[in-house]
Amino acid sequence: MARTGDRAHSLNVSTLDSLDFTLDRSSPVPLYHQLAQQLEAAIGRGALAPGNLLGNEIDLSVRLGLSRPTVRQAIQSLVDKGLLVRRRGVGTQVVHSQVRRPLELSSLYDDLESAGQRPTTRVLRNERVPASADVAAALGVAQGEEVTVLERLRCTHGRPVALLCNYLPAALFELDDSRLESSGLYRMMRSAGITLHSARQTVGARGATAEEAACLEEKEGAALLTMRRTAYDDAGRPVEYGTHIYRASRYTFDFQLLVRP
Template identity: 80%
Template sequence: MSPVHRTPPRTAPGDRALDSVMFALDRTSPVPLYYQLAQQLEAAIEHGALTPGNLLGNEVDLSARLGLSRPTVRQAVQSLVDKGLLVRRRGVGTQVVHSQVKRPLELSSLYDDLESAGQGPTTRVLRNEPLAAPADAAAALGLAEGTEVTVLERLRCTHGRPVALLRTYVPPALLELPTQRLESTGLYRMMRSAGIVLHSARQSVGARAATAEEAALLDEKEGAALLTMRRTAYDDTGRPVEYGSHVYRASRYAFDFQLLIRP
C-alpha cells in the first residue's frame, strides 16, 4: 500500500482542513481508487476530521493534491454528494455539508453511540420534571395511568447541530436525574452508575412529518421527514426502567439493521 497525501505549496484558507487528513490509497488493490478515496473522505467526515463548512477545493485542486486523475476524484466526490455529505458550490468548490449518523439497532444509548463514533455529542435539557404518566407511557412501564413519573425532553446535537429530540419517561424513584449531569452524559451511563443492569428492550421504528415545534428545534422545515423510535428498556430482573418516544432528523440519521436467516 502506498500512502498518498500531496499538498500544493499554496493552500486557500478554507481548504486547510484537508491537510490534516492522511489518505492511504492502494493502487494494487482490486478496489477502485475512487471508492477508496470516497470511503476515506466519508470516514474523515464521520469522525470529525472534516466538519460542516470545510472546503475541499475543486476537482483540479483535489486531483493535484492527491495525485489522482480528475475522473477518479469526480466519481469519489459525486458518490458523497449523492449521500448528502458534500455539496458543490459554484465559485467555491466542494464543501462538507454534514455527516449522517448511522446507528445500529441494539440496546445502547444515542449518547454512547455518537461519542464512540467521534461525533462530539452535546445535550440540551428542555424538560426535567414530574408528570402524571400518559396512557402509552404508563402501559409501557407497567404503571397505572396517572402515576407520577419523571419526563425528560432532551435535544441531542453533534458538532453543534441538532440530530434528535428525545422524550423519555422514567419510573418514580428509580434514580436521581440532575439536569446538569444529563447535559454532560447519557441516561444509560447514569443508570449503570446507579447499579441498574440494562438487559433488553422492545423497540419500534417509523417515520412521520415534523411539527412546527419539532422543526424549529431540529433546524428543519415544518413537514420535513423525521424518523421515530419508541423503546421500552428492561433491567436484568425484567423491570421496565425507561420508555422513550424519540424523533430523529432523517437528513442526518439512519438506523442500521442486520438481518439473519432463521435456521
C-alpha cells in the same frame, strides 16, 4: 500528482493527502457515484473530519482527472445528505459525518462519544406529569400516576441530531439537569445501580412537523426516523419508555441479520 490508468485513478493531495481514491472507469457504476461513495466512506471513518476543506470543483476536477460536472454531481449528492457544504470563497468543506448506530440496547450519548462525535445535550424539559394511557401501559403503572418526563436535544459538532423524549417511573432516581447535559441517561442509570437487561423497540419514519423542523434545523416535512423503546432491568421491570426522532439526513440504524437454522 494524480496518476491516470486504463481502469483507475488515484489522488493524494491537500486535505486528501492521507487518502487514496480509486475510480474504475470501466465500471457500470457512474464515476460521480464512485467518487461520492468514497468521499462518504472517508467522512464516515473520520479520515475527512468536520472542518476539512476539499477545495473547489475546478481544483478537484483537475486533480482527479474528471470533468467538472462529474465532480459537481458527486459533491452535490453529499451536500444533499448534509455531509458537505459549499462556502463562497473557501470551497467545499466537510460538515459532519453521519451517525451510524448499532441496533442494540445502548445509549445514543455513549455511541456518539465512542465514535468521536463530541455529543452535547440541551435539556428542554425535566418534570413530573400524570402518565398517559400509552406511557402507563409501557411502564406498567396506573394511568394518571406521576412519572418523570425528559425532553432533550442531542447535538454533535454543534448541530442537532435527535430530539429525545423519555418517561421514567417517578421513584426510580433523581434526574439532575446538569448531569443530563454532561452524560447519557443509561450511564446515569448504571451509576444509580440500575442494570439494564433488554428492550422492545420499534423503528419507523415520518415527515417533520414545523416545530420539530425548527428544533432539528430541517425543513418542514423533512424525513425523520422515529424510535419507540421500552427498556427493562434485570428483574424484568420496565424502567424507561422513550419516543425519539432523528434527522434521517444524519442518522442510520445498522442491522445484523442472521439466518434462522
